[in-house]
Amino acid sequence: MDQAKAEAFGDRMVETLNAGSLALMTSIGHRSGLLDVMAGLAPSTSQGIADASGLNERYVREWLGAMVAAQVIEYRPDDATYSLPEEHAAFLTRDAAPDNIAAFLQYVPLLGTVEDSIIDCFKNGGGVPYSEFPRFQEVMAEDSGQTVVPALLDHILPLVPGLTDSLRDGIDVLDVGCGSGRALNIMALEYPKSRFTGFDLSDEATSVGRSQAKENGVTNLVFEAKDVTKLGTPGQYDLITAFDAIHDQADLASVLAGISDALRDDGVFLMQDIAASSELQENIDNPIGTFLYAISVMHCMTVSLALDGTGLGTMWGEAKARDMLADAGLSRVEVHRLDHDLQNAYYVARK
Ligand SMILES: C[S@@+](CC[C@H](N)C(=O)[O-])C[C@H]1O[C@@H](n2cnc3c(N)ncnc32)[C@H](O)[C@@H]1O
Numbered sequence: 001m002d003q004a005k006a007e008a009f010g011d012r013m014v015e016t017l018n019a020g021s022l023a024l025m026t027s028i029g030h031r032s033g034l035l036d037v038m039a040g041l042a043p044s045t046s047q048g049i050a051d052a053s054g055l056n057e058r059y060v061r062e063w064l065g066a067m068v069a070a071q072v073i074e075y076r077p078d079d080a081t082y083s084l085p086e087e088h089a090a091f092l093t094r095d096a097a098p099d100n101i102a103a104f105l106q107y108v109p110l111l112g113t114v115e116d117s118i119i120d121c122f123k124n125g126g127g128v129p130y131s132e133f134p135r136f137q138e139v140m141a142e143d144s145g146q147t148v149v150p151a152l153l154d155h156i157l158p159l160v161p162g163l164t165d166s167l168r169d170g171i172d173v174l175d176v177g178c179g180s181g182r183a184l185n186i187m188a189l190e191y192p193k194s195r196f197t198g199f200d201l202s203d204e205a206t207s208v209g210r211s212q213a214k215e216n217g218v219t220n221l222v223f224e225a226k227d228v229t230k231l232g233t234p235g236q237y238d239l240i241t242a243f244d245a246i247h248d249q250a251d252l253a254s255v256l257a258g259i260s261d262a263l264r265d266d267g268v269f270l271m272q273d274i275a276a277s278s279e280l281q282e283n284i285d286n287p288i289g290t291f292l293y294a295i296s297v298m299h300c301m302t303v304s305l306a307l308d309g310t311g312l313g314t315m316w317g318e319a320k321a322r323d324m325l326a327d328a329g330l331s332r333v334e335v336h337r338l339d340h341d342l343q344n345a346y347y348v349a350r351k
Pocket residue numbers: 130140141144148176177178179180181199200201202205226227228229242243244245248249250
């Protein structure tokens with residue numbers, strides 16, 4: 001045994017204990033609003049921070065202890081004050097989106113809620129359905145609110161030459177697995193002459209999208225709680241989008257075949273999906289590879305297996321995606337990366 005290698009690994013595992021704990025504490029800081037409040041405060045005592053955030057001082061003080069030990073928040077013992085440096089706030093507050101890593105760290109405790117069920121699946125197979133993830137739709141909406149919505153009009157849609165002009169003139173658009181419909185709501189407001197439809201299995205998510213559309217006063221957008229496995233809408237759409245909604249499908253081949261069939265001859269399928277290789281050894285250098293495989297084990301793969309699906313997994317990768325798009329008749333494919341989005345690739349696919 002290489003003793004130095006063993007010791008270095010031991011150190012890394014201890015760091016991981018701290019890093020995992022910091023993920024939990026940061027998620028709490030995000031959800032409770034503590035990080036946002038602290039970004040706007042001068043150095044303050046725990047009582048001052050608790051008052052400013054309307055929270056219980058004892059809990060706030062213990063949380064501050066963890067965040068100081070993690071060297072995220074700075075502590076001045078002379079007057080017992082705490083501060084969040086602006087260089088750290090730049091990655092931890094709602095104002096910092098899309099760089100707000102605190103929003104993504106919510107996935108760590110969220111995935112933890114299904115650990116018992118996942119262990120059971122390791123023993124007996126099967127999967128954990130969407131309905132067992134208590135805050136999934138909420139966290140997902142926040143995630144895409146950071147990664148898709150701010151970049152949609154200026155960076156994502158322009159990946160397809162001429163698309164923004166067509167949207168301005170008026171075309172038919174479908175978003176599959178639309179979740180809470182944030183992307184659709186933005187597009188419906190921006191392009192009033194186009195007609196937008198969102199399908200998602202989740203009643204909870206589509207109701208959120210519908211309420212937002214009502215609040216926005218848009219009449220060119222409809223949501224339906226519908227399984228996209230059998231779309232059955234031949235030649236009805238000029239543009240079909242899917243934001244992080246393809247790799248976790250139960251029957252992906254049927255979904256892609258339905259999308260291909262639902263597109264008009266010159267239509268485009270714009271798919272945001274995980275930027276990964278189909279070969280494990282090529283994902284070792286992925287800066288968030290561990291996170292992506294973990295989210296696969298504890299969400300994307302298991303929700304598919306829960307429906308007796310293929311359980312393709314989050315890291316199906318570009319080669320597999322291209323093969324499956326081609327099998328569905330979408331053989332002209334370009335793959336783009338955007339600077340703001342470390343996690344995803346953007347596929348522009350045509351018949
Ligand atoms: C990872 S979420 C992405 C949601 C949304 N596109 C976003 O970016 O916020 C995947 C979504 O696909 C939906 N979904 C999964 N399988 C589906 C199916 N067969 N039919 C319709 N929706 C499905 C889920 O309910 C979930 O809302």
